[in-house]
Amino acid sequence: MSEQSGNREVAAQAARQRWLAVLARAGVAELETQLARHALPALSWLRRPESGLMMVRARAGGTGQQYNQGEVSVTRCAVQDETGRLGVGYVQGRDSRHAELVALFDLLLQDETRQADLLPGLIAPLAARQAAARDKASAQAAATRVNFFTLARGD
Amino acid sequence: MYVAVKGGETAILNSYALLADARRGDTDVPELSVAQIRQQMRLAVARVMSEGSLYDEDLAALAIKQAAGDQVEAIFLLRAYRTTLPRFGYTLPVDTARMGIRRRISATFKELPGGQVLGPTYDYTQRLLDFTLLANGVATEPPAQAEALPADMPRVTDLLAGEGLIEPETPPDGDPAPVDLSREPLKFPADRATRLQNLARADEGFLLALGYSTQRGYSHTHPFAGEIRMGEVALEIVPEELGFAIEIGDITLTECQMVNQFAGSSTAPPQFTRGYGLAFGEAERKAMAMSLVDRSLRSQELAEAIKSPAQQAEFVLSHSDSVEASGFVQHLKLPHYVDFQSELELVRRMRATHGQPTPEEETA
Amino acid sequence: MNAPHTPLLPGLPQPAPDSQRIFRQLLDAMAQPGRIHALQVAVTAPAPLAPAASAIALTLCDYETPVWLQSAGPEAWLRFHSGCPLVDDPGTARFALIDQPASMPALAAFAQGEAEYPDRSATLIIQVSAFGEQGLVFAGPGIDGETRLGVAGLPDQFWRDWQQSHGRFPLGVDLVLVAGTRFLCIPRTTTVREG
Numbered sequence: 179m180s181e182q183s184g185n186r187e188v189a190a191q192a193a194r195q196r197w198l199a200v201l202a203r204a205g206v207a208e209l210e211t212q213l214a215r216h217a218l219p220a221l222s223w224l225r226r227p228e229s230g231l232m233m234v235r236a237r238a239g240g241t242g243q244q245y246n247q248g249e250v251s252v253t254r255c256a257v258q259d260e261t262g263r264l265g266v267g268y269v270q271g272r273d274s275r276h277a278e279l280v281a282l283f284d285l286l287l288q289d290e291t292r293q294a295d296l297l298p299g300l301i302a303p304l305a306a307r308q309a310a311a312r313d314k315a316s317a318q319a320a321a322t323r324v325n326f327f328t329l330a331r332g333d
Numbered sequence: 334m335y336v337a338v339k340g341g342e343t344a345i346l347n348s349y350a351l352l353a354d355a356r357r358g359d360t361d362v363p364e365l366s367v368a369q370i371r372q373q374m375r376l377a378v379a380r381v382m383s384e385g386s387l388y389d390e391d392l393a394a395l396a397i398k399q400a401a402g403d404q405v406e407a408i409f410l411l412r413a414y415r416t417t418l419p420r421f422g423y424t425l426p427v428d429t430a431r432m433g434i435r436r437r438i439s440a441t442f443k444e445l446p447g448g449q450v451l452g453p454t455y456d457y458t459q460r461l462l463d464f465t466l467l468a469n470g471v472a473t474e475p476p477a478q479a480e481a482l483p484a485d486m487p488r489v490t491d492l493l494a495g496e497g498l499i500e501p502e503t504p505p506d507g508d509p510a511p512v513d514l515s516r517e518p519l520k521f522p523a524d525r526a527t528r529l530q531n532l533a534r535a536d537e538g539f540l541l542a543l544g545y546s547t548q549r550g551y552s553h554t555h556p557f558a559g560e561i562r563m564g565e566v567a568l569e570i571v572p573e574e575l576g577f578a579i580e581i582g583d584i585t586l587t588e589c590q591m592v593n594q595f596a597g598s599s600t601a602p603p604q605f606t607r608g609y610g611l612a613f614g615e616a617e618r619k620a621m622a623m624s625l626v627d628r629s630l631r632s633q634e635l636a637e638a639i640k641s642p643a644q645q646a647e648f649v650l651s652h653s654d655s656v657e658a659s660g661f662v663q664h665l666k667l668p669h670y671v672d673f674q675s676e677l678e679l680v681r682r683m684r685a686t687h688g689q690p691t692p693e694e695e696t697a
Numbered sequence: 698m699n700a701p702h703t704p705l706l707p708g709l710p711q712p713a714p715d716s717q718r719i720f721r722q723l724l725d726a727m728a729q730p731g732r733i734h735a736l737q738v739a740v741t742a743p744a745p746l747a748p749a750a751s752a753i754a755l756t757l758c759d760y761e762t763p764v765w766l767q768s769a770g771p772e773a774w775l776r777f778h779s780g781c782p783l784v785d786d787p788g789t790a791r792f793a794l795i796d797q798p799a800s801m802p803a804l805a806a807f808a809q810g811e812a813e814y815p816d817r818s819a820t821l822i823i824q825v826s827a828f829g830e831q832g833l834v835f836a837g838p839g840i841d842g843e844t845r846l847g848v849a850g851l852p853d854q855f856w857r858d859w860q861q862s863h864g865r866f867p868l869g870v871d872l873v874l875v876a877g878t879r880f881l882c883i884p885r886t887t888t889v890r891e892g
Contacts, residue, residue, distance in 0.1 A: 270582030
């Protein structure tokens with residue numbers, strides 16, 4: 179593999195990680211509306227949506243030995259087009275349609291011509307809204323930031 | 334000995350109907366929705382998720398509704414449900430350093446980078462009943478906002494670690510996969526990973542009492558709440574078909590890093606040691622109690638004298654699970670007719686001979 | 698991202714009910730060694746796996762069961778549908794998929810279990826060319842007296858190897874023999890002699 183194509187692959191993987199993270203946090207309604215605007219290629223469901231569990235791991239002290247904290251419900255599915263390209267949907271929770279929508283958009287986004295439309299048209303606005311919601315929660319928390327004064331005690 | 338008892342089917346079916354009716358209560362009062370429980374009883378939901386060992390707010394809220402608010406029963410329902418689902422795998426260890434902070438306090442450093450953030454806490458409320466809620470409440474004011482918190486909020490323990498004053502907390506060689514108590518029975522001696530999983534699922538009341546006992550002198554661990562943080566953490570998994578990590582959403586976690594004075598041993602210099610607590614959702618009391626008990630259960634590895642209940646791993650870990658404890662205590666109300674008959678016979682025989690000389694006494 | 702893709706074959710048509718049905722059949726087959734069962738689920742197997750071998754693999758394997766594959770081909774399919782890790786050392790596998798029994802490792806090369814946990818051993822799914830009626834005599838728990846059966850496509854030393862494996866009881870491996878869409882089980886408790 180040439181260095182150039184290796185770099186391209188790394189960049190492509192990073193882009194895919196970004197859009198999958200955004201799609202997994204998106205609302206079903208907004209994804210559904212967006213999907214209606216796209217013609218889907220011929221595809222087959224390699225894995226129909228199924229709900230199950232994943233064990234959430236944590237680390238002692240945050241940085242030490244791994245241990246099992248408890249499980250989380252996860253729904254997943256996978257869709258394949260005729261070229262064998264695979265769209266995967268993994269979402270927290272038990273919403274089958276959400277997983278399907280993530281997989282369908284993951285498939286569409288791997289097509290470079292559609293990507294040029296979907297990244298700015300779908301992913302960027304979703305990401306901006308998710309960031310705004312996080313910022314709002316953070317700003318509300320920040321309003322409760324406090325400075326404690328310790329007073330000298332005793333004589 | 335257990336002997337099956339048959340019969341009572343009609344009575345049982347009728348009791349189901351009566352239970353459903355009692356759960357619903359007065360039908361003139363609107364029915365509670367699962368969404369209402371999820372939104373407005375989020376701390377109850379958090380406890381059921383933590384001890385039910387399943388992060389799913391909808392299912393936990395449903396369990397609370399079905400159990401008519403009985404937390405231990407709701408936890409049992411959630412545990413039972415999880416056994417019907419396939420396990421897809423495990424997540425990467427959650428990185429609480431990258432938490433989207435909504436609360437973060439330290440009892441050890443007043444000025445820590447990023448600051449102390451109270452968040453939504455009952456700590457500074459007056460604990461006076463709010464009768465406006467009785468009158469179905471008033472519209473709350475939108476919370477104030479300030480400039481968003483820095484993205485990077487270092488853990489207090491990481492700051493102490495920089496000075497070498499606290500024991501390092503690094504993965505063992507090879508970063509081994511932990512034992513999973515939902516797959517394998519609890520065995521002793523239990524390593525820290527086993528203990529932490531057990532404590533994460535443990536009954537909050539039990540941990541609270543044990544943690545309290547350590548403060549009252551039943552094992553001196555000199556604890557300070559180094560840091561407590563609560564907020565959202567991304568869940569990352571590595572699907573087999575992709576081979577790289579992806580995020581699938583966020584979960585709310587509460588983490589407590591207890592910092593404990595330690596005089597040192599033959600192998601370790603005087604330094605601070607750690608106790609760790611982590612719980613699903615907003616569950617500060619649970620996380621704090623867990624961190625106290627985690628620390629006291631480390632007595633053996635730190636060569637401390639083991640004298641108190643909170644230091645005895647076998648005692649603590651074997652009795653911490655509310656589903657097991659509730660089941661075993663409550664099984665006493667199930668029919669024990671045959672056992673009791675035999676005990677009855679025995680007591681009657683003992684009474685008949687009570688006070689009479691034993692054969693040995695007669696021959697003497 | 699535009700690298701050529703190889704389309705993956707689907708897994709079990711209805712994963713939950715199908716795997717439950719096959720699991721039930723496997724329980725019966727293990728309880729009655731030597732009895733031939735026919736796969737009740739239509740599955741498109743990736744080469745070189747036989748339909749029954751692939752369906753059984755999807756039923757039994759998951760992310761906690763390392764799998765040793767004798768021949769290349771079904772890796773991506775197996776990892777996708779079962780999530781199982783693939784291992785190079787047969788000794789670390791919980792399941793082994795063997796399509797060329799003539800060149801398979803000795804049975805002792807697979808995990809035999811531990812004295813405390815004899816279940817921590819390997820189950821070998823071996824593809825044979827056909828089942829017949831004569832040539833082998835099966836006996837042991839789950840068999841009323843003896844069962845006569847023929848198995849074509851196993852190397853000459855196989856049953857001597859099996860006899861040695863039987864000597865390691867309660868340790869040892871368990872076998873699932875597959876011919877196309879049919880299969881039978883030979884747990885470690887079964888003795889097999891030629892005759």
